[in-house]
Amino acid sequence: MPHITKLELLSPAQNLRLGKTAINYGADAVYIGGPRFGAREAAGNPVPDIERLCRHAHLYGARVYITLNTILFDHELEEARRIIFDVYHAGADALIIQDMGILEMDLPPIAIHASTQANNYSLDRIKFLDAIGIKRIVLARELSLHEISAVRTNTVCELEAFVYGALCVSLSGQCYMSYVQGGRSANRGNCAQSCRNLFSLKDSRGKIISRDRHLLSLKDMDRRAFIPDLIKTGVTGFKIEGRLKDEHYVKNTTACFRKILDQEIKRHGSLGRASSGQTTFLFDPDPEKTFHRGGTDYLLTGRRGEIALPATSKSTGKPVGSVIKTGKGYVQIQGKVELHNNDGLVFFDKEGVLRGIKVNKVKGDKIYIARDSLLPQEGTMLSRNYDHEFLRKLEKDRSVRKITVSIEISFSGENRLLVKATDEDNICVENEYHHACHPAKKAQLAIEGIQKHFSKSGSTPYYIDRVNVNGESPVFMPASLLNTYRQEILQKLEQERLSFFRPVPFPFPNHDAAFPHNKLDFSFNISNKLARRFYKRHGVSQIDSALELSMPPGEIIVMTTKHCLRHELGFCVNDHPASGRETLNEPLFLYNRDGIYKLRFDCRECIMYVVRP
Numbered sequence: 001m002p003h004i005t006k007l008e009l010l011s012p013a014q015n016l017r018l019g020k021t022a023i024n025y026g027a028d029a030v031y032i033g034g035p036r037f038g039a040r041e042a043a044g045n046p047v048p049d050i051e052r053l054c055r056h057a058h059l060y061g062a063r064v065y066i067t068l069n070t071i072l073f074d075h076e077l078e079e080a081r082r083i084i085f086d087v088y089h090a091g092a093d094a095l096i097i098q099d100m101g102i103l104e105m106d107l108p109p110i111a112i113h114a115s116t117q118a119n120n121y122s123l124d125r126i127k128f129l130d131a132i133g134i135k136r137i138v139l140a141r142e143l144s145l146h147e148i149s150a151v152r153t154n155t156v157c158e159l160e161a162f163v164y165g166a167l168c169v170s171l172s173g174q175c176y177m178s179y180v181q182g183g184r185s186a187n188r189g190n191c192a193q194s195c196r197n198l199f200s201l202k203d204s205r206g207k208i209i210s211r212d213r214h215l216l217s218l219k220d221m222d223r224r225a226f227i228p229d230l231i232k233t234g235v236t237g238f239k240i241e242g243r244l245k246d247e248h249y250v251k252n253t254t255a256c257f258r259k260i261l262d263q264e265i266k267r268h269g270s271l272g273r274a275s276s277g278q279t280t281f282l283f284d285p286d287p288e289k290t291f292h293r294g295g296t297d298y299l300l301t302g303r304r305g306e307i308a309l310p311a312t313s314k315s316t317g318k319p320v321g322s323v324i325k326t327g328k329g330y331v332q333i334q335g336k337v338e339l340h341n342n343d344g345l346v347f348f349d350k351e352g353v354l355r356g357i358k359v360n361k362v363k364g365d366k367i368y369i370a371r372d373s374l375l376p377q378e379g380t381m382l383s384r385n386y387d388h389e390f391l392r393k394l395e396k397d398r399s400v401r402k403i404t405v406s407i408e409i410s411f412s413g414e415n416r417l418l419v420k421a422t423d424e425d426n427i428c429v430e431n432e433y434h435h436a437c438h439p440a441k442k443a444q445l446a447i448e449g450i451q452k453h454f455s456k457s458g459s460t461p462y463y464i465d466r467v468n469v470n471g472e473s474p475v476f477m478p479a480s481l482l483n484t485y486r487q488e489i490l491q492k493l494e495q496e497r498l499s500f501f502r503p504v505p506f507p508f509p510n511h512d513a514a515f516p517h518n519k520l521d522f523s524f525n526i527s528n529k530l531a532r533r534f535y536k537r538h539g540v541s542q543i544d545s546a547l548e549l550s551m552p553p554g555e556i557i558v559m560t561t562k563h564c565l566r567h568e569l570g571f572c573v574n575d576h577p578a579s580g581r582e583t584l585n586e587p588l589f590l591y592n593r594d595g596i597y598k599l600r601f602d603c604r605e606c607i608m609y610v611v612r613p
Contacts, residue, residue: 008160009026009028012031012241019032031096034050066095068095077528093110103510127516195218200591223298224257276424335365411470419488522552559610566608597612
């Protein structure tokens with residue numbers, strides 16, 4: 001048989017309920033925080049909930065990955081080790097980590113994934129992680145298709161890439177602004193999202209270039225159109241961001257990418273799903289109808305288009321039309337999108353400020369709103385960031401994922417009955433019964449009755465697509481007995497599936513390899529004795545402590561980003577030759593009430609550094 005490359009859709013789970021929702025709506029895996037030490041401090045979960053989620057996921061052959069991806073302090077190491085053992089025994093399939101000190105622990109045989117927080121941006125660092133035995137690497141969001149292809153050529157580990165959701169403006173693991181401003185460390189799961197705040201920009205002479213704009217706030221990643229390209233590069237894990245997002249978002253985005261991946265799998269015989277079961281969706285998924293800040297492929301195909309949204313950090317929704325007339329208490333719009341009562345609309349006013357209005361009533365192309373003072377002017381583009389009907393449909397939707405099962409019933413004589421169930425993964429169970437039965441007077445009716453009762457799956461995770469009845473002669477059996485036999489065979493199949501999809505032990509191989517750098521500054525986020533031991537064991541001679549342990553004097557790079565304000569302003573030295581380019585009085589300074597930062601540009605690497613003077 002030809003080799004099948006399995007594609008995994010990985011959805012976020014804030015808690016047990018949303019984890020089950022993601023699985024029900026087609027996720028092949030979910031990532032979720034354990035009791036502590038996840039990169040979303042507000043999204044921790046007790047071990048019993050992890051265990052229940054693992055059971056639900058494993059029934060479908062899906063997986064559960066635990067985010068333990070903050071840096072750790074010495075006094076937390078033992079607690080972290082206990083949590084790792086607890087989630088392993090609860091059935092977790094893998095651990096997502098940032099702190100390499102974890103690899104110095106006595107670990108259970110659980111697969112290790114390198115979080116994007118581990119700064120998986122440079123090829124030499126990725127090759128090192130691959131060489132020591134990391135099973136999967138979550139790639140930096142900033143990597144292009146060409147760079148991902150180079151990673152695939154130089155590694156053997158699994159590769160996972162983000163495909164949708166909110167973007168951190170900084171390289172992951174390299175943002176310290178929140179900590180420098182207010183002591184809230186992004187590397188400790190407590191980011192204050194300082195990048196979403198208003199900033200002003202001035203030059204070295206004090207001239208204001210931009211005032212009170214969201215200069216560091218990016219659009220949301222949206223790579224729906226590039227899934228085939230990512231598959232070609234060798235990516236097999238497709239990750240949706242959003243462990244703090246609500247149920248509407250999880251349902252909508254998971255269903256959307258489930259459909260996209262299934263289309264690719266259907267198109268290519270060499271691709272397959274990473275889990276079992278099908279969900280019949282009763283709505284048309286559209287990520288732009290839940291939280292959405294506009295979309296960007298974010299450098300996947302090079303630097304093209306606008307990646308930032310400086311006018312607002314809020315959800316801008318989906319365009320619905322432009323205003324062609326303003327009347328008393330209403331606006332008339334030109335557009336083909338149907339609007340509904342209670343929809344929420346947004347627009348930018350003449351000062352560039354995002355305004356919101358609630359729809360009270362819709363009559364044709366006229367939209368009546370409550371507050372005349374908020375009426376947009378003619379020519380204004382309106383977007384809908386709250387689709388009342390769509391969200392109500394999502395709220396009511398209770399889609400169930402079903403595993404296809406065929407049942408075969410064989411009679412032998414009047415006393416022996418064999419019931420056999422085989423699912424879509426070719427997992428097979430059977431029960432044999434000895435029961436005194438009488439030959440059926442009407443054979444065909446008896447067969448139809450047996451098929452009818454064994455075809456019922458109700459609220460179980462199964463869809464019975466076929467019931468075959470074989471044997472010397474069918475017998476009459478009471479309906480209650482048939483129902484009992486059906487329930488017993490499906491319960492036995494459930495236990496067999498849970499056993500079959502139990503996580504495979506994966507002891508960390510801990511291969512020897514030289515780390516690509518000999519001297520490590522604070523940006524390597526080394527915050528405990530085990531992390532120090534790890535890097536020394538791999539050839540590092542000089543190690544500085546993480547910023548959270550020791551604030552160095554002088555200038556500090558608080559953010560390293562591919563988002564370049566020089567480029568945004570039209571002063572990119574790579575895009576415009578020096579002879580025809582205006583110049584800026586540099587250095588430039590970003591500032592707001594929380595601090596002032598100098599900007600430094602590495603145009604060769606196309607990187608901007610935000611520096612605390």
